[in-house]
Amino acid sequence: MTTQQEITSVNLIKPNISHPVDVESYGIISPAEIMRIAWEGVARNKVRSLLTMLGVIIGVGAVIIMIAISAGTEATISEQIEGLGSNLVFIQAGFGRGGPGGNNNDPTLIYDDVELVAGVNGVVGTAVEQQTTQTIKSDSTTLTDVPLVGTTPDFPSVRDVDISQGRFFNETELERKSKLAILSHGIAQELFGDENPIGQSITVGTTKLTVIGVAAERGIVGNTDFDSLVYAPITLVFDRFLPAQFARFAGDRVRIIYAEIEEEADMENVITQIQLRLAGTKDVAVEELPFTIQTQNDIIETEGATTEAFRNLLAWVAGVSLLVGGIGIMNIMLVSVTERTREIGIRQSVGATPNDIRLQFLTEAILLSLVGGLIGIAVGVIGGILFGQTSDMRTVIVPESIFLAFGSAAAVGIFFGFFPANKAAQLDPIEALRYE
């Protein structure tokens, strides 16, 4: 028989039985070997491995895409804010609110205060704003709840609003309380469509105004949608549109005064001057002035805080999806341990210790989440870029988000791989070998 010949041709050394086994030589098997075993485990069942990774792929992809979206939004907002016009100081009545109402005992910000602010050294321009909400009609269309902004002629230059058609009103028209209106891009579209709005007549509340200009498209900056406003001389707004019961005080109350500063370095100094003057005229201590005085940078910081909150929220959502992915890994690993009971028994029978088995399954779980993590990074980066290109939203891939996502994928693997790995390690070899 051939078998016999082959056997006799191989030198099988007679085993040496005089040395008992050193049963205390615990050690672990080489990491390279563990990696190889784990890799074989992953590669042996590709479909199952892919399904296991799916949760992590989605989780990691979501983290990167969501952070890219919030970073994109953030970038857009700060660019817009920076585009407000440089070196601007915002003086607001109350603490951010202002306008008619509020506590009547508090000093209020009034139209005459503009003169005071304009008189401060270093201030090169001022604008003022008071708002009411009105119903506006053209011949064909009626719009309700439109913000009517009463302001002064310098508004377009101070707030960087371009006039795309016609013009803004001037000092004379302001003094005369001329019945003029400048429409923002969006309002002009809604009221007149493709028609030329210049020279047209609109009814604001009960007053007829003539449209003399249209502001260029601007978008949303901070909380203001610059494309849904109507501008008019503030004197006219005081006269016609503010509720009668406030005539005595509110008639010349203003919501906000803008001051444009010549040199950015002067900013702090100018603000102090403004505060001192206002405190003087209101007859209160500087610390008690109920006005919010903010610079560009203050506003950027506030916006930054809100987008950071938004980003945190998205990170949470993504974190939850990673968690779900991790639980997915754990589920499939648990099923896999059961399915592979026989394999575990075989390994145990040839001398795998509980630690060897634990390490094998733990390494498999980590391997799955890392490979899933890598695929997730590809999905996230490509998805983020595609999303930015195909939707209105801008996306910015944040490098840190890639590390964050990859790190969490690894953590998920270790954390959720541990339980199934432990279960595998604790199997009894005899029962495992008998498992059908």
Place this chain on the structure above:
Amino acid sequence: MKAIIRTENLRKTYGMGEIQVHALDGVNIEIQQGEFVAVMGPSGSGKSTLMNIIGCLDRPTAGKYFLAGQDVSDLDKVQLARIRNQQIGFIFQSFNLLSRTSALRNVMLPLIYQRPGSLSIEEREAKALAALEAVGLGDRADHDPNELSGGQRQRVAIARALVNDPILIMADEPTGNLDTRTGQEIMTVLQNLHGRGRTIVMVTHEPNIAEITERTITLVDGKVHQERILSALEAV
């Protein structure tokens, strides 16, 4: 001759509650180095239980078991794994090969679980290949188990049992899943190993298979019932 296996009043009791099964009920056996022993007995007589304990897969409830003079009755899981890895080779009825894993990788398995500092990957592969060649499957090293016949699979399993140079080979019904002719082939392989000095303990249900060995231990109800010792007969 040195005793590879010596048991003293070996007991294995299953079930902690009211109903207790005495799978092994005081077994005293001694098997010398180089012996080829068959274990027979009716179903449920404790053959597999005895094999599991002798093979260091399980521990006795009471009694002592000395493997090559070393008392292994009270070793823990990890220590038993070390013993299995270095001193014992298993051959199962259902082959128990890893699926979708080449014959060579299957045979290498015991070497993988040796602790570091033992063999390089190349040495392991060479050793596994030598073991495959020893069972006549040198040309099938790259084949997966599902590409091999039952007899070939069992020969891969035998190669795996050999690769660590074990002092003891345990075979629980190695021909149970094979037809008569293939069974004979496997027995020839085992006989050859025996001829080269291996100690083999084999469970079987088939008397004609048992006859090939030099000694048969028959278990009934967890006790040694009778022994047939060929060498003693031959000596007459």
